[in-house]
Structure formats: C-alpha cells, structure tokens
Amino acid sequence: MHNMDKLYESVAKRGHVCVGLDTSPEYIPEAERSRAATDADAVFAFNKAIIDSTIDIAACFKVQIAYYEELGLSGLQTFSKTLKYIRERGALVISDIKRGDIADTASRYAKAHFEGDFETDFVTLSPFLGMDSLEPWLNRADNKGKGAFVLLRTSNTGREDFQCLKTAEGRQVYNLIGDKMSALASAKPGKTGYGAFGVVVGIDSKSEEERREAMAIRSERPNLFFLIPGYGAQGGAAADVSLLLREGNGGVVNASRSILRAWQASGKTDNADNSIAAKHARDAAIAMRDEILDNLR
Amino acid sequence: MHNMDKLYESVAKRGHVCVGLDTSPEYIPEAERSRAATDADAVFAFNKAIIDSTIDIAACFKVQIAYYEELGLSGLQTFSKTLKYIRERGALVISDIKRGDIADTASRYAKAHFEGDFETDFVTLSPFLGMDSLEPWLNRADNKGKGAFVLLRTSNTGREDFQCLKTAEGRQVYNLIGDKMSALASAKPGKTGYGAFGVVVGIDSKSEEERREAMAIRSERPNLFFLIPGYGAQGGAAADVSLLLREGNGGVVNASRSILRAWQASGKTDNADNSIAAKHARDAAIAMRDEILDNLR
Numbered sequence: 001m002h003n004m005d006k007l008y009e010s011v012a013k014r015g016h017v018c019v020g021l022d023t024s025p026e027y028i029p030e031a032e033r034s035r036a037a038t039d040a041d042a043v044f045a046f047n048k049a050i051i052d053s054t055i056d057i058a059a060c061f062k063v064q065i066a067y068y069e070e071l072g073l074s075g076l077q078t079f080s081k082t083l084k085y086i087r088e089r090g091a092l093v094i095s096d097i098k099r100g101d102i103a104d105t106a107s108r109y110a111k112a113h114f115e116g117d118f119e120t121d122f123v124t125l126s127p128f129l130g131m132d133s134l135e136p137w138l139n140r141a142d143n144k145g146k147g148a149f150v151l152l153r154t155s156n157t158g159r160e161d162f163q164c165l166k167t168a169e170g171r172q173v174y175n176l177i178g179d180k181m182s183a184l185a186s187a188k189p190g191k192t193g194y195g196a197f198g199v200v201v202g203i204d205s206k207s208e209e210e211r212r213e214a215m216a217i218r219s220e221r222p223n224l225f226f227l228i229p230g231y232g233a234q235g236g237a238a239a240d241v242s243l244l245l246r247e248g249n250g251g252v253v254n255a256s257r258s259i260l261r262a263w264q265a266s267g268k269t270d271n272a273d274n275s276i277a278a279k280h281a282r283d284a285a286i287a288m289r290d291e292i293l294d295n296l297r
Numbered sequence: 298m299h300n301m302d303k304l305y306e307s308v309a310k311r312g313h314v315c316v317g318l319d320t321s322p323e324y325i326p327e328a329e330r331s332r333a334a335t336d337a338d339a340v341f342a343f344n345k346a347i348i349d350s351t352i353d354i355a356a357c358f359k360v361q362i363a364y365y366e367e368l369g370l371s372g373l374q375t376f377s378k379t380l381k382y383i384r385e386r387g388a389l390v391i392s393d394i395k396r397g398d399i400a401d402t403a404s405r406y407a408k409a410h411f412e413g414d415f416e417t418d419f420v421t422l423s424p425f426l427g428m429d430s431l432e433p434w435l436n437r438a439d440n441k442g443k444g445a446f447v448l449l450r451t452s453n454t455g456r457e458d459f460q461c462l463k464t465a466e467g468r469q470v471y472n473l474i475g476d477k478m479s480a481l482a483s484a485k486p487g488k489t490g491y492g493a494f495g496v497v498v499g500i501d502s503k504s505e506e507e508r509r510e511a512m513a514i515r516s517e518r519p520n521l522f523f524l525i526p527g528y529g530a531q532g533g534a535a536a537d538v539s540l541l542l543r544e545g546n547g548g549v550v551n552a553s554r555s556i557l558r559a560w561q562a563s564g565k566t567d568n569a570d571n572s573i574a575a576k577h578a579r580d581a582a583i584a585m586r587d588e589i590l591d592n593l594r
Binding site: 022024064066067069070071072073076077080098099100101102103105106108109111112113116117118126127128129130131132133151154155156157158159160161162163165166167168170173176177180 | 425
C-alpha cells in the first residue's frame with residue numbers, strides 16, 4: 001500500500017480538501033507575529049494552529065516551499081518542522097517543490113525529500129526535462145511507498161505557452177505527458193487502482209471548451225490521482241472540481257489563502273490571535289469540503 | 298550594467314569555464330571529511346579550497362542546490378555560505394535551482410534567491426508553466442541587475458520527450474521558448490547586447506544533425522547568453538562548445554565532476570587533502586579553459 005492508496009482512503013473519509021500551508025507572515029495576526037522571536041517562528045506557530053484545527057477535515061496538507069525559502073534558512077527550518085508536525089499527527093503531506101532536473105541531480109533531490117530533514121509523503125515534480133528525470137524519483141519512492149504529482153496542466157494562463165501547444169500529431173503537449181504517466185501507473189497500480197505518481201491538473205471554468213477538456217482529461221486518466229490547484233483565491237469552483245473527480249474520489253483540491261486568510265476576510269481582525277485564525281480556517285475548510293461534496297456528479 | 302554584461306566581461310578575461318560546485322561528500326578527501334564536524338562543514342571547506350584555486354580561471358561558479366538539499370538544513374547553510382563566499386571574493390555565481398511556478402509563488406522564490414540568505418547573481422529557471430511564471434523574476438531581477446538562465450534544450454536524452462516535440466506549425470517546443478526569450482532580450486539589451494536572461498543549451502555531439510541544430514540555435518539567438526552544461530563527465534567536447542559560442546563569447550561551459558574529482562581521477566589519492574584536490578581542480582580547469590580556447594572557430 002503506497003501513499004496514494006492512503007490518500008484515496010483519506011479522501012473517502014474526510015473529503016477532498018488539501019489545506020495549503022503557503023503561509024506568508026502577512027497572513028498571521030499581528031499580536032502573534034510581534035510576540036514571536038522571528039517571522040519563521042511565527043509561521044510555525046500559525047501553521048500548527050491551522051493543522052490542529054483542520055486535521056479531521058483535511059484529506060492532506062500541502063506545503064509550498066517558496067514561502068519558506070523566502071524567509072531564508074530559518075524559514076526552511078520551519079518548513080522542516082511543519083512537515084514533521086503533520087506527519088507526527090498522522091496526516092499526509094505534499095511538499096510542493098516542482099523539482100525537475102537531470103537524473104544524477106534528481107536522485108539527490110529524491111533523497112533530500114523522501115528522507116531526512118525534509119522527509120515528506122508526496123512531492124510535486126516538473127516533467128520538462130523528460131521522463132528520464134523522473135526515474136530516480138520513481139526508484140526511491142518505490143522503496144518507501146512515497147508518491148508524487150507531476151505537472152500536467154496548470155491553472156495559470158501561461159499554460160497556453162508550452163503545456164497546451166498542439167504537437168505535429170494534433171494533440172497537446174500535456175496529453176503526451178498524460179500518456180507517459182498513465183503508462184507508469186498501469187505498470188504498477190496500487191491497491192486502489194491508482195499509481196503512486198499522479199498529476200497536477202488545474203481548475204478552469206472560463207469556457208465550455210475548457211469544461212470539455214477537463215472531462216476528457218479525467219476520463220482518459222482513470223488511474224491517475226489528481227492534485228487540483230486553483231480553488232478559492234485562484235477562482236476555481238466546486239462544479240468544475242467535480243469534472244476532475246472519478247466516482248467521487250481520485251483527486252484532492254488545494255486551497256491556501258481562502259483558508260489561511262479566512263480570519264482576515266471576516267473583517268473582524270481586532271484582537272485576532274492564532275486560535276481565532278484557526279477557527280475561521282476550520283469553518284472555511286468545512287464550507288469548502290461541503291461545497292465540493294454537494295457538487296459531486 | 299547587469300550581471301550578464303559582467304559575465305561577458307569575465308569570459309573575455311578568463312575564458313568560458315563555469316566551475317560547478319555540485320559537491321557530494323564522496324568527492325572530498327577522506328582525511329578532510331573525517332576531520333570535519335559534519336558533512337556539510339566538509340563540503341564548505343572543500344568548496345572554499347576549490348573556489349580559491351580556480352577563481353582566476355573561472356568565468357563564474359555554479360552551485361547546484363540539490364547537492365546541498367540532500368544534506369538537509371545544514372547542507373542549505375553550506376549552500377548559503379558558499380554563495381556568500383564566492384560573492385565576497387568578487388566572482389559571479391549561478392544558483393542552479395530550476396524553479397518554475399505560478400506568479401505569486403515565483404515572486405516568493407525571486408525574493409528568496411535575489412536577496413537574503415540565498416542571494417545570488419543568476420538563477421536557472423524552468424519555463425514549463427509559461428511566460429507569466431517568469432515575470433516576477435524579471436521584475437525583481439531588473440532592480441538589482443540580476444540575471445537568469447531559462448531551460449531551452451538540455452543535454453539529457455529525455456529532452457526528446459517534451460522540449461524537442463514538433464509542434465503543429467512544424468517547429469520544436471524549444472524554438473518557441475527561444476522566440477520568447479529572444480523577444481525579452483531585444484526589448485532590453487544590456488551594454489554588451491545580451492539580455493539579462495539567457496538560456497540553458499546542452500552540448501551534444503551524437504550526430505551531424507545535432508551539430509546543425511546547435512549551430513542553428515546559436516545563429517537564431519544572437520542576444521541570448523548560453524549556460525552550457527554537459528562538458529566533461531557528461532560527455533561534451535570542446536569542438537561542440539564552439540558551435541554554441543558567438544564571436545568567442547556569449548556562453549559559459551559548466552563542468553563539475555571533471556574538476557571536483559580530478560584528484561580522484563589522478564589515481565594518487567593516498568594522503569590527499571583539500572589542497573591537493575584544489576591543485577588538481579585548478580589543473581583540470583586550466584586544461585578545459587585552454588581546450589575550449591584552442592577550439593574556438
């Protein structure tokens with residue numbers, strides 16, 4: 001049983017919400033931030049409060065390393081502590097690192113993120129360098145039941161530049177990535193039928209054509225688990241999410257700012273502290289979970 | 298004057314060698330490694346010796362973050378110290394981080410690597426998410442004269458999977474990336490005519506066709522500075538490098554293992570220490586520099 005099987009079970013039990021801990025110090029109540037010795041400490045205390053308040057609702061957590069790297073070495077210490085805390089509490093965590101490099105280097109990265117200070121359950125990877133750049137990750141994941149999400153089609157407009165280019169054979173680049181990822185998953189399906197490596201597929205609800213594309217991606221990739229960004233602050237909606245799920249499972253939906261900043265959005269920010277922020281985060285996560293469940297096809 | 302102008306001048310003065318500090322603890326003489334308190338400390342001491350011994354020969358240095366991340370938090374401290382040491386000595390450094398993420402996240406990454414603990418002169422970037430993912434880097438680079446190298450065509454065989462796909466209009470994906478990077482450089486050329494953002498173009502000498510492709514890439518991209526990996530341990534040769542240079546400049550050629558491990562390749566590893574390793578590294582860097590200069594077209 002690999003981590004993608006565990007994620008499937010978590011979704012069945014808790015719903016589809018992936019709580020994104022893309023925590024900027026600006027999202028933290030001022031009283032807490034000024035009390036902490038460093039911004040990195042403030043981020044860890046805030047993360048802990050959010051994790052504790054959403055752990056029974058979250059299918060998993062996702063930690064975007066850029067927000068920690070921005071704070072330098074102390075930020076990366078908080079990244080490490082956040083991963084450890086989530087895993088100690090028995091929840092699953094995705095390190096959003098979008099690594100993509102040649103094989104020798106990829107093997108170093110795989111060691112860095114599948115064991116040691118930065119050990120995680122899943123990573124995100126970029127396929128731009130080709131399938132040989134994923135192999136060291138696959139090899140090392142296999143030993144430890146780890147998983148990954150490979151970028152397939154993101155939700156930003158820039159995806160048109162390369163991911164969505166039409167190739168000479170008339171298909172888009174992301175379809176070819178999907179073919180290769182499907183083949184990997186078919187060769188080694190988990191207990192639930194999904195491969196240990198899934199893909200990142202963004203939500204978009206801009207046109208009917210995009211809705212058809214989303215449905216096509218889902219039906220063509222029955223054995224790939226989806227990490228779905230773009231919900232909430234990025235503009236995705238529950239009805240669009242449903243197009244990317246399969247029999248009510250097969251995907252987790254990431255939301256970060258709409259959960260972390262729910263206390264700020266409430267307007268009642270006077271005397272706010274982490275426990276108030278955590279309460280709002282919990283409410284936002286529950287609302288999102290229910291909205292997705294209500295919209296399941 | 299931005300950093301790419303400075304790199305041009307450094308190449309004119311010192312040649313084309315980019316010393317790659319992809320330092321694994323296994324590359325360090327055993328006596329030094331066992332003397333150091335941690336592997337991360339051993340890596341820093343080794344790097345310092347290599348930097349000191351090649352600083353008058355290296356056009357610049359490149360630090361591949363994966364090798365540091367592999368050692369966890371203490372490794373990233375060594376990464377930070379290595380960048381600082383190179384910059385304090387007045388040399389230019391490329392952080393090989395191949396970041397690529399949506400705009401909000403990219404802006405965090407840009408802050409992380411253009412200031413603070415991980416401040417560098419150049420980064421490497423992946424264009425997979427599209428041009429909007431590069432904008433925050435461009436904006437932040439501009440203020441501080443920083444530069445970047447965007448992946449265009451790498452030297453691994455997996456590049457065929459996506460980078461070299463033929464699009465419906467009959468060109469390869471990497472050509473479209475090149476078009477966009479050329480346009481950016483033309484809009485804001487530096488003092489030497491090169492844009493602040495160049496591209497990564499691997500060496501390959503497998504066939505006559507690949508040689509023609511390399512020459513085409515160079516002639517179509519007169520205002521893009523090239524970071525050229527694949528020399529030495531990865532198999533590239535000086536004659537192939539010459540195809541990617543322009544009027545004897547316009548590119549730096551990275552070599553890592555062939556320089557860092559020259560002392561091991563010498564066979565005389567008994568009683569080796571960092572000063573012996575540094576001496577071999579210097580000799581290897583000089584040989585490489587001269588080999589490239591001798592092969593200039």
